[in-house]
Amino acid sequence: MDRIKTDICVIGAGSGGLSVAAGAVQMGARVVLLEGHKMGGDCLNYGCVPSKALIAAGKHAHAMTTGAAFGVTPAVPQVDFGAAMDHVSRAIAAIEPHDSQERFEALGVRVIREFGRFVSKSEVQAGNAVISARRFVIATGSSPLVPPIPGLQDVPYDTNETIFRRRERPDHLLIIGGGPIGMEMAQAHKRLGSDVTVIEGMKALGKDDPELAAIVLDQLRGEGIGIAEDAMAARITGEVGDITVEAQDGRSFGGTHLLMAVGRKANVDRLGLDQAGVAHDRAIRVDAGLRTTNRRVHAIGDVAGGLQFTHVAGYHAGVIIRSMLFGLPSKATVRHLPWATYTDPELAQVGLTEAEASAAHGDRLQVVRFAFSGNDRAIADGRTDGLIKVMVVKGRPVGASVAGPQAGELIQIWALAIANRMKMGAVAAIVAPYPTLGEVNKRAAGAYFTPRLFGSPWVKRAVGLVQRWIP
Numbered sequence: 001m002d003r004i005k006t007d008i009c010v011i012g013a014g015s016g017g018l019s020v021a022a023g024a025v026q027m028g029a030r031v032v033l034l035e036g037h038k039m040g041g042d043c044l045n046y047g048c049v050p051s052k053a054l055i056a057a058g059k060h061a062h063a064m065t066t067g068a069a070f071g072v073t074p075a076v077p078q079v080d081f082g083a084a085m086d087h088v089s090r091a092i093a094a095i096e097p098h099d100s101q102e103r104f105e106a107l108g109v110r111v112i113r114e115f116g117r118f119v120s121k122s123e124v125q126a127g128n129a130v131i132s133a134r135r136f137v138i139a140t141g142s143s144p145l146v147p148p149i150p151g152l153q154d155v156p157y158d159t160n161e162t163i164f165r166r167r168e169r170p171d172h173l174l175i176i177g178g179g180p181i182g183m184e185m186a187q188a189h190k191r192l193g194s195d196v197t198v199i200e201g202m203k204a205l206g207k208d209d210p211e212l213a214a215i216v217l218d219q220l221r222g223e224g225i226g227i228a229e230d231a232m233a234a235r236i237t238g239e240v241g242d243i244t245v246e247a248q249d250g251r252s253f254g255g256t257h258l259l260m261a262v263g264r265k266a267n268v269d270r271l272g273l274d275q276a277g278v279a280h281d282r283a284i285r286v287d288a289g290l291r292t293t294n295r296r297v298h299a300i301g302d303v304a305g306g307l308q309f310t311h312v313a314g315y316h317a318g319v320i321i322r323s324m325l326f327g328l329p330s331k332a333t334v335r336h337l338p339w340a341t342y343t344d345p346e347l348a349q350v351g352l353t354e355a356e357a358s359a360a361h362g363d364r365l366q367v368v369r370f371a372f373s374g375n376d377r378a379i380a381d382g383r384t385d386g387l388i389k390v391m392v393v394k395g396r397p398v399g400a401s402v403a404g405p406q407a408g409e410l411i412q413i414w415a416l417a418i419a420n421r422m423k424m425g426a427v428a429a430i431v432a433p434y435p436t437l438g439e440v441n442k443r444a445a446g447a448y449f450t451p452r453l454f455g456s457p458w459v460k461r462a463v464g465l466v467q468r469w470i471p
Contacts, residue, residue: 002129004110006030008324009124009133011116011271014041016301016313017139018099023321025108032133033104034126036115040099042141042161043310044092050164051184053091055342057084058191062223062344069382079193081169088164118276121294135296135324138271138284139313142264142302149176151236155243157258160185170194170257174245176233177261178204180341183216185259186225187343196225197253199245201232201262205341209353212403215385216347228253266303288331290320298324309339335398336419340408345386348411351399351418357391366392370444372404377435381405388444390414395423400444406437413441424448 008024010017013035025031038045061077101111114127124131144159173189175182178200190196205213231247238244245253266283279285279293283305290298298320301313322330338350357365372378372386386404400414427445432438
């Protein structure tokens with residue numbers, strides 16, 4: 001048995017674990033990184049990268065059908081689904097070197113390609129190695145949640161871990177789950193030529209502002225995607241090419257292929273957490289500093305519960321590096337963390353939604369709105385279906401919601417403002433290049449001041465006095 005002593009042992013080489021390993025080793029810490037599967041984790045291999053690559057392929061196909069308003073004759077795209085998947089593979093391959101074992105070994109990290117399991121409160125075994133460390137970081141991420149729906153065990157289905165290996169286009173894709181993964185894959189496959197039906201047990205895009213989610217869902221339905229809400233799956237039957245999903249209310253949905261996209265579960269089962277004295281249930285329990293009930297052990301990203309996004313894992317990495325390497329107090333917060341759904345139009349959020357802000361702040365809340373139909377660039381591009389809402393308390397934004405083209409880009413200025421406790425005046429003071437979609441942020445900020453400037457009798461009286469008495 002090979003015994004290794006180190007400063008930091010990172011379990012999991014997804015985005016969070018890689019960020020910790022790279023940051024710590026370059027600051028002088030000895031780091032061992034354990035990964036029993038693929039370097040880069042879910043994001044690179046099964047999540048963010050392949051899904052966005054497939055979405056991009058779908059956008060190119062869709063563009064061929066929507067040019068009539070611009071004087072361009074629409075054409076039916078000839079889609080080579082296998083070639084679209086080749087683009088997905090190329091995107092992964094282009095990013096792989098950045099996350100590779102070779103790169104991290106060149107940085108000075110000792111990489112062991114085995115799964116790690118705690119054998120005591122201060123030791124982890126990985127293959128034939130036992131690692132003792134001053135600090136451990138669990139960054140094992142999450143996996144697709146597959147609920148025990150009767151009949152599912154006898155029916156072939158995909159998850160995000162298998163869907164990108166398909167070479168042949170599904171004729172009719174059934175998707176159980178109307179969250180971000182389900183809706184992104186629905187639109188991408190529809191644009192590449194599949195019929196698509198989404199089956200959601202509650203409300204599609206239910207974690208987002210319903211008014212803004214409706215903008216996205218209207219577009220998806222307009223493209224021909226079937227979206228069945230309040231349709232809790234009760235039974236699944238069939239085989240490849242002939243699959244039926246029966247809902248509790250008696251509705252029945254037929255298709256040729258099935259994608260399960262109902263959520264994620266934290267990867268905790270094989271870690272030996274009880275031997276480590278690490279409390280857990282569905283996820284690992286952590287305090288505000290992301291430390292577990294074993295003070296040697298931190299948990300970050302999906303495995304720690306909370307928001308399950310790649311950028312959150314990266315943010316968590318920065319939080320714990322501050323405390324582990326420098327002994328400085330450092331706590332994680334969610335108030336400034338944005339997220340986006342990359343449908344077309346996109347849907348993005350940071351901070352509190354309108355409903356959350358109303359519950360938290362009551363009469364102190366002011367909601368300002370600006371429609372994309374008032375933005376000159378959106379008009380020129382023919383992309384006016386969009387809306388931004390900003391939740392403001394005492395002059396400071398506490399949340400922002402955006403539905404529209406490039407919402408994932410537009411939300412970032414509000415993430416900056418909330419993270420740094422800026423006032424609305426800071427956003428209103430921006431001079432945005434004309435014409436850009438970014439002007440919707442400035443106009444939303446301006447909408448906060450409009451009633452204060454143009455509707456105030458005091459302002460009008462002051463202006464009148466100035467005009468009368470000052471030469």
